Amino acid sequence: MPRTAAILIASPVPRGADRDRRRATAGVVLRSVLEHGPVARSTIARLTGLSPASVTDYCARFTRLGLVREAEPPRRSKGVGRPHVPLDLDDSRFVVGGMHVAVPHTTVALLDLRGRVLRQRELKHERTAPRWVLPRAAEALAAMLAEVRDARPLGVGFAAGGWVDRDCGVIVEHELLGWRDVPVREVLGAHTGLPVHVDGHARALVNGERLFGRARGGGSVLHLFVGNVVDAAFATHDEVHHGPRSQAGSIAHLPVPGGSEPCACGRTGCLQAELSERTLCRRARAAGITDGADPRHVLAAAN
Ligand SMILES: [Zn+2]
Incomplete structure (x- = not known):
């Protein structure tokens, strides 16, 4: 993304x-x-x-x-x-920064105009507070930019799960990180001195697919993301939908019939609580299938 x-x-x-x-x-x-x-x-x-x-x-x-x-x-x-x-x-003169904040880590990358990844680093979250995460991401990007001195940075694209207001550049709410009303565009803009574009990760992925991936060339795309967060994004006639305050694709708290997982929102059986990697891994541990928290091990065991 x-x-x-x-x-x-x-x-x-x-x-x-x-x-x-x-x-x-x-x-x-x-x-x-x-x-x-x-x-x-x-x-x-x-x-x-x-x-x-x-x-x-x-x-x-x-x-x-x-x-x-x-x-x-x-x-x-x-x-x-x-x-x-x-x-x-001309993919030789400019680069763009990319940041994705997941629950366990932040990925920072440098890309050329064809969307090719030139540099990439994963920063483990020792703490999840924005004032810890965002400056470190900015430092990692600065280090990468220092390595490609002859290419000029055009800006930074930032993506995260949860409720992300693209127009304001704010993470309105990310329950698993405990982020609320975090002005990412402002904070990262101050740290990097670059224009910062902020969006939800599902929409960012749809945009990436439209520009560089399988959905290239327009048309309609529906993207469903299941990780530690569960959300969706869609584009029709080559237009990605945002909805009021960028809430299109918020499906985390749709009720699943027969669901039994308690959700952070106070209800039981929400889609995100039922499907998230954490739930999957916890159930796999309880059933004696795996002993860790890596969903790939559950997948390997299933295979
Ligand atoms: Zn819920």
């Missing part, structure tokens, strides 16, 4: 009232280069429905910014005149 931020952060931000629309169009043009590159400008125009002049304009700006470069032209055919020089993503 750290991949999510790459293209979004990379889109240039024009001023004025049509900022959002132009930003969205810029994203569409960049995505078509990401998905189809090396690609001719005329093909981008056909794929995006934009006018050739508009595509040329966007591509000239991306080239100036160092996001896009001219690729090797195809072998000269019999026709006369200059061959069309295709464009490709």
Whole structure:
């Protein structure tokens, strides 16, 4: 999921009232280069429905910014005149940071514009308080950035489970970590000096799949996550849904018929309480199948 931020952060931000629309169009043009590159400008125009002049304009700006470069032209055919020089993503100049806070650890990574992981580190949570976790994640990212001095960082994508308000950049509630109203964007922005994009991990994963994975090229995706937290995210017609205060996909406390696990919310038989890795491992221990807390051992035993 750290991949999510790459293209979004990379889109240039024009001023004025049509900022959002132009930003969205810029994203569409960049995505078509990401998905189809090396690609001719005329093909981008056909794929995006934009006018050739508009595509040329966007591509000239991306080239100036160092996001896009001219690729090797195809072998000269019999026709006369200059061959069309295709464009490709320039993945050499920029990097983005990615952070994912899970319950036992935080993963910090550095990625290029194609979403390839260049560096990655897992930081075990000796404590789970945000004032312990967030500065360490920022330190780890700074150390990675020091190793790739010639690439410029564009920003940081941050993902966590629980209820994450993307617009405010706040973890509203993460029960298992005991986080409540944590202003992650503000804290990490202060530590890293970079723009920080915050989102729920299930939505971040759907975004990653749309940009770099199997769901590439648009369409509809439904993603169900079962780990220590249980949640979901979905996209229809290539649009990821957030809902009011980013609550779309909150399924943790749906009741499971016949469920018997007590939940932190006070009820019994909530989906998250029934399905989480902790419950799975505890039941496996009680049944004498495993003796640890690693769900992979339960899976291996089941296999
Ligand atoms: Zn519950």
